[in-house]
Amino acid sequence: MQLNIENIDSLKNAHVILPTKESFQYPEKVLQFGTGVLLRGLPDYYINKANQSGFFKGRIVVVKSTNSGGADAFSEQDSLYSVCVRGTVDGTLVEEDIINNSISRVINANTEWNKILETASNKDLRIIISNTTEVGIVDSDDKIMDAPPASFPGKILAILYKRFEVSPENGFVILPTELISNNGETLKKIVVNLAKKNNLGSEFVDWIITRNHFCNTLVDRIVPGAYNNENLSYDDKLMIMAEPFGLWAIESKEEEVKQILEFATIDKGIVITPSIEKFKEIKLRLLNGSHTLTCALSILSGFETVKQSMQNETFYQLVKTLLLEEIGPAIQSDTISENDITNFSNSILDRFSNPFLEHKWLSIATNYTEKFKLRCIPILDKWYNKYQSIPQFFSLGLAAYLQLLSSDIDISDKSQNTIRELWKSSSNPINAILKETSFWGQDLTIYDGLEEKLAFYLDKNLQKNAIQYMSAILKNTNISDEK
Known part of the structure; x- marks a missing residue:
């Protein structure tokens, strides 16, 4: 009918x-x-x-x-x-x-x-x-x-x-x-x-x-x-x-x-x-930013879709921690309240967990470097200026990005070949990539401690041990709620 x-x-x-x-x-x-x-x-x-x-x-x-x-x-x-x-x-x-x-x-x-x-x-x-x-x-x-x-x-x-x-x-x-x-x-x-x-x-x-x-x-x-x-x-x-x-x-x-x-x-x-700037910032950093920061970790962990990742308790807690303990505090301001951040973060956990959506991580990784620059580097900058330190889970996400794009896993990203070349030819590939202003629009080595943190995480071989290492880091965080 x-x-x-x-x-x-x-x-x-x-x-x-x-x-x-x-x-x-x-x-x-x-x-x-x-x-x-x-x-x-x-x-x-x-x-x-x-x-x-x-x-x-x-x-x-x-x-x-x-x-x-x-x-x-x-x-x-x-x-x-x-x-x-x-x-x-x-x-x-x-x-x-x-x-x-x-x-x-x-x-x-x-x-x-x-x-x-x-x-x-x-x-x-x-x-x-x-x-x-x-x-x-x-x-x-x-x-x-x-x-x-x-x-x-x-x-x-x-x-x-x-x-x-x-x-x-x-x-x-x-x-x-x-x-x-x-x-x-x-x-x-x-x-x-x-x-x-x-x-x-x-x-x-x-x-x-x-x-x-x-x-x-x-x-x-x-x-x-x-x-x-x-x-x-x-x-x-x-x-x-x-x-x-x-x-x-x-x-x-x-x-x-x-x-x-x-x-x-x-x-x-x-x-x-009167102004939608608050909503633009919240969406760009919390929703889009968390997608980008967890994308490489998901692919390296063998997850094909977002919902599959969120069914893993460790990954769920990682996303929750990233939203509430790093991105949220970084963007909180006179116009963006803690309540705004909590409510939107909770909705993101629901949205990422939606069992009816087939959102593939490899699609999310398209133009990965440009997305990282626009969505995530401002989070690092806001955090660093507030706390004069390097955010832990942000660094883990960036390290996973470097691991992924330097690997033999092909991503639809015009910067991947350059990253692979720098990874093979440079005596200090992390430093060389962070200094590559064509990627980031700036030299990321200005953030004191970032290079060392990335080197520490990359030493753990995230391509093989991502979930185990995420779990180990989470045990030292403040969020312990069960899913």
């Missing part, structure tokens, strides 16, 4: 959470660029959750900007799709299946551009969400009278110009979720410059700047992609899986933004805040 509106009443006993009948009648309040799984698994998930609770009461018009893949599945299923939430929360297994009806329709920008422009005349529609990938928010020389403009900023500008013509009192809240720094501000600058290139007038440019809110955002949720839940009694070509954790941090201090984004109160995972 195909999932669609006609068949939905027959699913009442299918152990799935169904949308209310009223929610199908809600007006369109959101214009969304993109049909991808992240959008459907995070913002659309939250909007649906708000709708089913009886507030916000708004649906999403989705713009499809590519011809590949087609919108046939959305049409066949009346834009309904299943979200299967799978993972652990506080160590407890979570399995929840939800039919999401937040999307009202999907419009193809290349063949139905006029329909998209018509949405600008809808005064209820005050929100624009996007995920066009990092290459979507780029400078262009679009002509906005083209149908459609070629670029994403060009399409946004055309919609803004239409709204300016028909309803200038109602600007938009624009929420790009693309994974670039300052995504809202970047999009705003490009759109304003494009308006000037198109000679649309100073009054319109001023309206873009003063009546619309381009918000920087940060999104964090693992949505692996298409999912096949054989336990459900219907066919769904759009079914996705998502982990329980979700974060959508939205940067704004404007009360109007909070009023328009009424759905934001439905879940603690949505945060509207």
